[in-house]
Amino acid sequence: MLIELILNGLIIGCIYALIAVGLTLIFGVMRIINMCHGDLVMLGMYASIILYEKYSILPYFSAILLQPFFLLLGALIYKLIDHIPLKQREMNSLILTLGVSFVISTSVMLIFSADYRTVTLPFSQEVLQLGVIRIGYPYVISSAFSIVIIVLFYYLIMRTKIGRAIRAVASDPETASTLGIDIKKISFLTYSIGVSLASIAGCIISPILYAYPFVGGIFIIKAFVIVVLGGMGSIHGAFLGALLLGVGESLIIPYFEHSMKDLFAFILFILFLLFKPTGIFGGKSRV
Amino acid sequence: MLLRINNLTKRFGGVVALDNLDLEVKEGIIFAIIGPNGAGKTTLINLVSGFDKPNSGKVIFNNKDITNLSIQGRVEMGLVRTFQIPQIFPSLTVEENIRIPLLTKYNRKLASKKSLEIAEKFFLSEDLYKKAEFLPVGKMKLLEIAKAYALEPKLLLLDEPFGGLSADKIPELISLISSLRQAGITIILIEHVIKAVASLADEIFVLNFGNKLAYGLPEEIFNKKEVIEAYLGEDDA
Amino acid sequence: MDIRKKIVIVSIIYLCVLLLPFFINMQEHKYLMDIFLHLNLALTLANSWNILGGFAGQVSFGHAGFVGIGAYTVALLVHYLKLSCWTALLFSGFFSCCIALFLGLLTLKLRGPYFALATLATAEIAKIIVVGARSFTMGTQGVAVEKTPLLGSENYLVFLFLFALMLSFISIISSLLIRYSKTGYFFIAIRESENATMAAGINVFKYKVIALLISGYLAGAYGGILAIHTGFVDPESAFDISRTVEPIFISYIGGVGTVIGPIIGSLLLVPIGEVLRTEFTTAHLLFYGIMLILFATFFPKGLAGLIKLGARKNVAKNK
Numbered sequence: 001m002l003i004e005l006i007l008n009g010l011i012i013g014c015i016y017a018l019i020a021v022g023l024t025l026i027f028g029v030m031r032i033i034n035m036c037h038g039d040l041v042m043l044g045m046y047a048s049i050i051l052y053e054k055y056s057i058l059p060y061f062s063a064i065l066l067q068p069f070f071l072l073l074g075a076l077i078y079k080l081i082d083h084i085p086l087k088q089r090e091m092n093s094l095i096l097t098l099g100v101s102f103v104i105s106t107s108v109m110l111i112f113s114a115d116y117r118t119v120t121l122p123f124s125q126e127v128l129q130l131g132v133i134r135i136g137y138p139y140v141i142s143s144a145f146s147i148v149i150i151v152l153f154y155y156l157i158m159r160t161k162i163g164r165a166i167r168a169v170a171s172d173p174e175t176a177s178t179l180g181i182d183i184k185k186i187s188f189l190t191y192s193i194g195v196s197l198a199s200i201a202g203c204i205i206s207p208i209l210y211a212y213p214f215v216g217g218i219f220i221i222k223a224f225v226i227v228v229l230g231g232m233g234s235i236h237g238a239f240l241g242a243l244l245l246g247v248g249e250s251l252i253i254p255y256f257e258h259s260m261k262d263l264f265a266f267i268l269f270i271l272f273l274l275f276k277p278t279g280i281f282g283g284k285s286r287v
Numbered sequence: 288m289l290l291r292i293n294n295l296t297k298r299f300g301g302v303v304a305l306d307n308l309d310l311e312v313k314e315g316i317i318f319a320i321i322g323p324n325g326a327g328k329t330t331l332i333n334l335v336s337g338f339d340k341p342n343s344g345k346v347i348f349n350n351k352d353i354t355n356l357s358i359q360g361r362v363e364m365g366l367v368r369t370f371q372i373p374q375i376f377p378s379l380t381v382e383e384n385i386r387i388p389l390l391t392k393y394n395r396k397l398a399s400k401k402s403l404e405i406a407e408k409f410f411l412s413e414d415l416y417k418k419a420e421f422l423p424v425g426k427m428k429l430l431e432i433a434k435a436y437a438l439e440p441k442l443l444l445l446d447e448p449f450g451g452l453s454a455d456k457i458p459e460l461i462s463l464i465s466s467l468r469q470a471g472i473t474i475i476l477i478e479h480v481i482k483a484v485a486s487l488a489d490e491i492f493v494l495n496f497g498n499k500l501a502y503g504l505p506e507e508i509f510n511k512k513e514v515i516e517a518y519l520g521e522d523d524a
Numbered sequence: 525m526d527i528r529k530k531i532v533i534v535s536i537i538y539l540c541v542l543l544l545p546f547f548i549n550m551q552e553h554k555y556l557m558d559i560f561l562h563l564n565l566a567l568t569l570a571n572s573w574n575i576l577g578g579f580a581g582q583v584s585f586g587h588a589g590f591v592g593i594g595a596y597t598v599a600l601l602v603h604y605l606k607l608s609c610w611t612a613l614l615f616s617g618f619f620s621c622c623i624a625l626f627l628g629l630l631t632l633k634l635r636g637p638y639f640a641l642a643t644l645a646t647a648e649i650a651k652i653i654v655v656g657a658r659s660f661t662m663g664t665q666g667v668a669v670e671k672t673p674l675l676g677s678e679n680y681l682v683f684l685f686l687f688a689l690m691l692s693f694i695s696i697i698s699s700l701l702i703r704y705s706k707t708g709y710f711f712i713a714i715r716e717s718e719n720a721t722m723a724a725g726i727n728v729f730k731y732k733v734i735a736l737l738i739s740g741y742l743a744g745a746y747g748g749i750l751a752i753h754t755g756f757v758d759p760e761s762a763f764d765i766s767r768t769v770e771p772i773f774i775s776y777i778g779g780v781g782t783v784i785g786p787i788i789g790s791l792l793l794v795p796i797g798e799v800l801r802t803e804f805t806t807a808h809l810l811f812y813g814i815m816l817i818l819f820a821t822f823f824p825k826g827l828a829g830l831i832k833l834g835a836r837k838n839v840a841k842n843k
Binding site for chain 3 (some may be wrong): 027033035078084088090091092094095099102103105106109217221224225228250258263266269270273274279
Binding site (some may be wrong): 306326338357359361362363367368369370374375376377378379383386387388390393395434435438 | 706710711712713716717719721722723724725726727807
């Protein structure tokens with residue numbers, strides 16, 4: 001079913017978007033690549049699995065409930081990044097966040113072992129029937145949830161004073177600081193928003209995908225691909241790239257065996273690096 | 288003519304930075320380009336030095352069309368630039384900063400020897416073994432020119448060498464740049480500091496919105512009404 | 525100190541180590557020899573990463589990929605072409621180099637983080653292809669690497685010891701030669717400022733590719749030795765992510781962008797890592813992570829930087 005495949009792709013794409021948009025925003029504002037982004041998603045998955053198994057809290061509520069914890073963790077990582085002198089930040093922040101990634105993933109591994117885990121909700125097997133189209137309920141709820149978050153996020157970025165400040169810093173930090181925008185404060189806010197979106201994505205994806213300690217690696221690579229597709233630092237680009245990747249992956253599933261599915265993302269990545277390295281929305285790369 | 292620019296156009300998205308520009312630079316002179324911020328001066332330097340490609344038009348250096356030549360190829364022909372914000376090798380010493388460009392032409396021994404000479408010429412002898420990132424702004428500006436000079440240019444493109452310099456350092460740099468001219472180096476000088484332009488320039492080209500506004504000898508230019516209106520009136524330097 | 529003196533000192537130390545098999549019965553001290561082998565390999569990989577990341581400033585997150593490619597090159601050459609594993613070893617670095625060249629042509633013209641991302645992706649692609657192309661690579665089942673006698677002798681441990689020693693020697697000497705040559709200065713110039721390097725008429729792209737090729741060769745050869753040592757390759761072990769992290773970790777803690785850094789780092793950390801690995805299996809990765817955070821944040825110049833600082837303070841005190 002072509003329509004079903006496309007719809008499934010769009011749903012996964014929405015969740016990818018939550019992950020990628022944080023990554024691109026952090027890059028745009030702070031000029032760093034947050035290597036531990038995927039592990040924050042993974043941590044969200046595990047946290048929601050535990051909360052469901054122990055207290056029967058649905059992952060969709062966990063996504064909200066866990067925010068204070070994730071914001072605190074984000075603030076801690078941000079403090080470390082902020083400690084690196086600006087001149088060395090580009091390279092050392094890569095190494096630092098790689099270290100954080102390892103600490104998070106191996107800690108989870110030591111605590112929960114390397115087993116695959118998922119949340120089986122009471123309605124996990126139920127299917128929404130729309131004419132000829134059939135979609136599993138967990139997919140419907142997760143996509144609805146992520147659309148709500150995306151709308152809220154767009155409102156924050158496009159319509160509020162904070163959002164304008166974030167965009168100003170991303171497009172030109174020098175001018176922004178002469179306009180009296182506190183770059184550090186905006187960087188901190190941006191990082192927090194990114195962490196928050198990643199953790200929400202983790203929570204709502206846990207009924208759909210299997211979690212294991214190193215699953216973050218898959219998420220971060222896909223998020224990178226999306227960010228390059230959309231143009232580094234571009235928010236609209238990240239959304240479009242996420243949907244594109246989601247649909248593309250979904251469409252090739254019938255033709256390839258499962259293990260090769262992830263190859264699609266990389267082939268797309270290489271094609272873009274070859275022909276349009278600045279991405280769909282990227283203009284001139286900043287020197 | 289050492290440098291000829293024909294119908295050069297550069298657009299960034301919808302903004303036209305340079306619009307069908309023509310200019311010619313004679314050998315052995317200091318050719319100053321002035322104009323308000325955003326007039327396209329740095330864009331011009333980027334196109335001439337190869338750091339950016341034009342949408343159309345030609346750059347001809349020493350009677351050779353270099354429009355599509357690499358930066359490296361241009362440097363080998365003797366076309367060298369500096370940056371408005373000094374682009375130094377921050378955690379290397381001053382001596383190493385000067386030695387690196389020399390290494391493209393000379394072996395290690397000769398490069399080390401020459402770097403000392405150049406450092407002396409640019410008043411950097413005391414700071415030879417200091418890390419470049421810890422230099423004061425004035426010295427950093429000197430280092431930026433010293434690195435370019437080390438490449439033995441025929442044509443040197445200086446992008447605001449006086450910017451950010453304290454007033455007492457200006458005469459020193461003026462005499463230094465004029466000594467480069469005496470040594471036979473042709474110089475294109477982009478500058479906001481009028482005092483420096485007035486005492487150095489042999490010819491002045493006024494750029495406004497990517498177009499030629501005026502061109503001539505310094506005394507002609509400084510008396511032109513439209514120049515004073517477009518540029519000198521709102522000058523902040 | 526003059527570079528010639530440094531090369532002589534390194535050579536003398538290596539010659540002394542070379543005599544070791546005559547005094548120690550390798551079969552009896554197998555555990556010790558294993559650590560020693562790993563030390564040499566880790567040092568090679570750290571130098572490989574440091575030449576590219578520390579000198580030329582191009583951070584690689586894909587060294588596990590180069591190692592895996594090297595390991596599979598040996599395994600498949602032995603399996604299909606029935607080459608002696610030692611002959612195949614010569615190709616491992618070469619093939620890894622070819623992949624590195626392809627990657628470099630694709631990404632090194634771009635600035636910023638593209639290269640780091642592309643190396644990460646390349647390592648993943650290589651692993652997915654190896655898993656997926658089951659009919660050729662045996663997929664997750666893995667391939668056995670048969671050891672063949674060399675010069676009529678079956679003393680494999682000695683040969684592996686010698687090859688690993690030779691490789692780490694080559695890596696140190698390369699690192700030294702690069703650091704004190706024109707090429708090395710240009711690498712460092714690129715790391716310091718690409719704009720300034722281009723303005724000096726240096727072909728930035730060319731030198732980045734050279735750094736990547738040297739790095740890819742050493743990492744591939746590492747993979748080849750690894751494949752012979754374990755006698756078996758499968759995707760999980762050949763593309764083990766710790767081969768991406770370990771060289772970064774060793775370089776950073778020893779002192780990134782210095783010749784001595786990877787040497788200090790591996791001498792100190794390999795024994796610790798080895799003990800942690802045998803005692804707590806995955807805990808060594810946690811240890812790597814914590815140390816990376818501490819050093820990247822608080823001591824970015826590593827132990828080499830701290831020692832230098834200490835020495836300078838001492839001198840100041842004595843005055």
